[in-house]
Amino acid sequence: MNKVIKSLVILLMFPSLVFAQVKYTVSGTIKDKKNGELLIGVTVKIAEKPGIGTSANEYGFYSIALPKGNYTIIVSYVGYEEQRQAVQLDKNVKLDLSLEQTSDKGTNLKEVVVSSGKKDKNLSTAQMGTETLNIKSIEKLPVLFGEKDVLKTIQLLPGVKSSGEGSSGFSVRGGATDQNLILLDEAPVYNASHLLGFFSTFNSDALKDASLIKGNSPSQYGGRLSSVMDIKMKDGNNQDYNVTGGIGLISSRLSVEGPIQKDKSSFIISGRRTYADLFLKASDSFKDSKLYFYDLNAKANYQINENNRIYLSGYFGRDVLGFGNTFGTDWGNTTATLRWNSIINSQLFSNTSFIYSNYDYKLNFKSGGSDFGLNSKIQDWNLKQDFSWFAGNKHAVRFGLQSIYHTITPSRASGTATSSFPKDSKYSWENAVYINDDYKATDRLTVNYGLRLSGFTILGGNTYNIYNNGVLTDSVALGKGAFGKTYLNLEPRITANYRINEYSSLKAGYSRNTQNLHLLSNSSSGSPTDQWIGSSYTVKPEIADQISIGYSRNFADNNYEVNVEGYYKNMLNQIDYKNGAEITFDAGKDIESELLFGKGRAYGLELIAKKKSGRLTGWISYTLSKTERKIDGINNNQWYNARLDKTHDISVVATYQFNPKWSLSGLFLYSTGNAVTFPTGKYELNGQTIFQYSNRNADRMPAYHRMDLSATYEPNKLKRLHGSWTFGVYNVYGRQNAYTITFEDNTDKPGTTRAIQTSLFRWVPNITYNFKF
C-alpha cells in the first residue's frame, strides 16, 4: 500500500525524485529529556555532510536518508544543549533522542527565547511569513491583568493587528478576524475570546508551542484566507509528576501533569477561572450578578508500541454573564481530538485524527411572564489523514486528506418567543486533498511547493434562497440527504528560499487560499452572538491570492536577526452587511438577503529586528500597510478603507535580565487609529438630532499608543517548589486611548452637539504568583 502511494506520488507530482544509490535512513523522535515532551521543528544535521539536514515534524519525528557509512548526527534546538551522536549506517537505524534544556544544566542566566528552532533557521527554510512562539518565551512579557496570552503576544509581531484595546481578535495582513484558522491540537476554535475579548481561550500553562503563518501556509493547512495559528497543547510530563499554577488578581490557574507509565505515557490537566465576580458579589448592589469564565484543558497519550502512539486531548471553556434571574448569557467552545501517530517505516510517518469542535451561545431575558431567548451553534466532525514522507534527503513530502461535516444552527429565538420564520440548521461537507514538498534543490535553494484541492458541498435538509443584491431571484429546496452545489477550488502554493551567504537569504512566495465558512459581524469589536454561515447558493467561497518577497539577515553569530517582508494580497468574494441591515431576530429576514459582496486588496511592508540572546532580548517590529474593500452597494461602489487599515504599526518588546532573580520587561506600542465613519453633518427628525454620514471609513480614530512594564522575581528554589512573582502595570503613562467615540447633543450647551471619547484601562496594575512543584 505504501509503495502504491509512493509510486503514485512520484508519478503524479515529483518526476524529479530519483533514487540513484542504495541509501539507509536514520529516523526517530526527539524529546525533552526532563519531561518527555516531543519537540517540534528540531534541526537535524550530519557533521560529515554539511549540506544535508532536516527538521522534525510537529510530532517530533525526523528521518534522513544517507549512503552507507559512519556519521555524526547533530541535533540542535534553541534553548537546548546541542547533542552529537555517532551512528553507523549499514541498515536502517532508529534513533530516538532526548535534549536537555540549557537552563537545566545549571547555567545561571536564562535565555529568553524569542523564537524556537535552530538559531539560523530563518535563513534556511523556505517557509515565509511564519512566526513561532515558544510559550516559555512569552512568560515575562507584561500583559493585561497579568495573564500571559499567545493571542495578545502575536499582535506584537509585524503584519498582525489588534482589533481593539485588550482584544484577542486580530487581523493578519489586511484580513478580517474570521480569516484566521485557529487550531488547538488540530481542532478549529470558532471563538477564541473570553469576556468580550479581554482574555483568549488559550491557557498558556497547557500549551507547548504556537506558530502563526501569515498567508503562505504549506498545503496541509487550509480553509481560511489570512493566516493559520497552530497551537499545540503539552503532552504532559512522562518522567515525573508536576503541579504548576498561578494566582493573580482576577484569575488563577492550576495544572497537574505526570506519567501514566514512566517513559511511555502521560497526562496533563489544566484549569483556569476568573473571579472578578467575587468582588462584585462583595458589594450589595451586584450580589446577584454572574461574570466569569473558566476553561479546562486535558490531554493524555499512550504509547502502544515503539511505532504507534495515541493522544486524546480536549478543551472545554465557558463564559457566564448574568444578573439574577433577569438576564443571562453564556457561550463557549468544546473541542476534542483523538490522534494516532504511526511510524509506518523509517521514511513514512502517519497521523490520523478524529476531531470534534463545537461553539455555541445562549442568551436569555426573563421578565414578568415572558421569557425570550436566543441561541446559535456551530459544530464540526472532522477526519484528517496526514502522511509525512521523508523521501531521500532532499524532499520532505506531506500529503493527505481532510473531511469535515459542519452543522450550523443560525441564531434563533427560543423561550416564549415563537418565530414565524423558524431557522433550521444547515449542513455542509468540506473536503480537501493536498500534497506538499519541501525540496532542498541545491545547497542554497530550498523550495516549498504544493497543491490543495478543496471542496465544499451544501447538504440537504433546508431551503436555500438565492439573492442578487438582496433581491430574491430563486430558491432551491434540498431534501434530507440530498447533495446541493459543490464548490471546488485548486490552491497552488509555493515559497522559495535562496541563501545568499552564511548571513543572509532571500525569499519569495505565492499562495492561494479559499474560505467557505464566514463570520458575519455587525459590531466592530466582535460579539459572542456573531454568526457563522457556510458558503451557499448566494455566498461564494472567499478567495485570496498573496505574493510576498522577503529578505533575512543575521548578525553577530546569529544573535541578531532582521527580517523584511513585503506582500500584496488580492481577495475575492468578500462579504459585508448592507447599510441598515435588518439582522435582529424579529426582522425575520434570511440573513443572506442582508449581505453584499465585493473584493479586497491589501499590501504592506513588514520589518522586524530581534535580539535573540544575552541579558537584553526582544524585538522591534514595524508594519507599513494599506487595506481596502470594494463592495457593490457600499460607499457608492468605490474602494474604502477596511476598519483595521492602520497605516503605521510599531511595537517594541524588551526583556532585561539583571541577575538570576530579577528581570524587567517592557513593551511600547504605537499604531494609526482604525478607519471609522464619523458624521459629516446633522439634521432634525421628530424633534431629535440625527447625524448624517457619507463615505464609509473615511475618518480615523486618534492614534493608539501605550507602554507596559513588568518585573519578575524568581527566588531560589525551595526544595521542589519553584515560585516566581510578577508585578506589572498596563498603560504606564495613562494614555487615554479612544475605545469608542460617540456623538450626542451637548447637554452643557443646548442647541449644539459634541463628540465623546470613552477610554479604558489606564494604569491597570497586576500581581501574579506562579509556582511549580
Added chain:
Amino acid sequence: MKQFLFIIASLLLFASCTKEIHLDLDNKSGNIVIEGNVTNQPGPYYVRITKSVAFTETNQYPPITNAIVIISDNTGQIDTLRYVADGNYKTTRLVSMPGRTYNLRILAQGLIYTAKSTMPQTVALDSLVQRSFSIGGKVNYNILPIFTDPAPLGNRYLFILSVNARKDKTLQAFSDNINNGVVNQRELMTPSDDDKKVNINDMVHIEMQCIDQDIYSYYTGLIQISGSSGPGGSVTPANPPSNISNGALGYFSAHTSVIRNIVIK
C-alpha cells in the same frame, strides 16, 4: 442585548472614563431632509422640509420655504400643502383612512422627490403595564404594551417612548415575525443612562404606531445609528434606508397612532 453587554463591559472596566474631544470632521451637509406623516387621527397633516448642517454648527436647520408639496392617495384625493412656518407644510383637506396608500411628491430647489406609504389597519393599544428588574442594586423599569397582534403576518409597530416633558425620545420597532397573532409579551425598555433613567412618579408617554414595511426598515436603520453604542462602537453607521427618492434624508410615513401614558409607581 447591546445594552446589557455594555453594562457588563462597564462593570469589568472599572477604569473606563469619558471626555469630550474635538475632531476635525468633514462637512458634507446641505442635503434636503423630509419628514412627512399622515396618520389615522384627524388632520391637518404636516410635511417638514429642511436642510442638514455641519456637525460644528448650532442645531439650526435652514427651512425650505418655497417647495411644492402634494399628497395624493389611491382613492383619487389630491391635496397641495400650504407652507406654514419653520419648513412645515400642512394639508388643506386630505382625509385619511387606514388601508389607503399615500403618495408624496415634492418639488424643491429644482429637484423632484417622491415617496409612497400605506397606512396599516389600526391595532388597539389596550393598556400599559409596568414591569421592573434590578441591575446592580438599581431598579430599572420596563413598560409592557398590551395589544393583540392580528392573525395575518406582516404587522409592524413603532413605539415612541418619552418621559415627563423631556424632549428626547426612545424608539423601538417590533415585527410580528416573533409571536404572530397573540397578545404581546415584549417589553419596552426605558433609557438606561443615569441622567435619563425613569424613577417612581415619572410619567411615561408611549405612542404606538402601526407602520408599513419600508418605514419599519427605515426606523430599524435609524435606531441602529442613534443611542449609545456598545463596546468598541456598534455598527458601521450609515444613513437609514429612506423611502423617498432622489437621495433625500428622512421619511414619509402613513401610520396609525395611539398614545397612552403611565405613571411609574
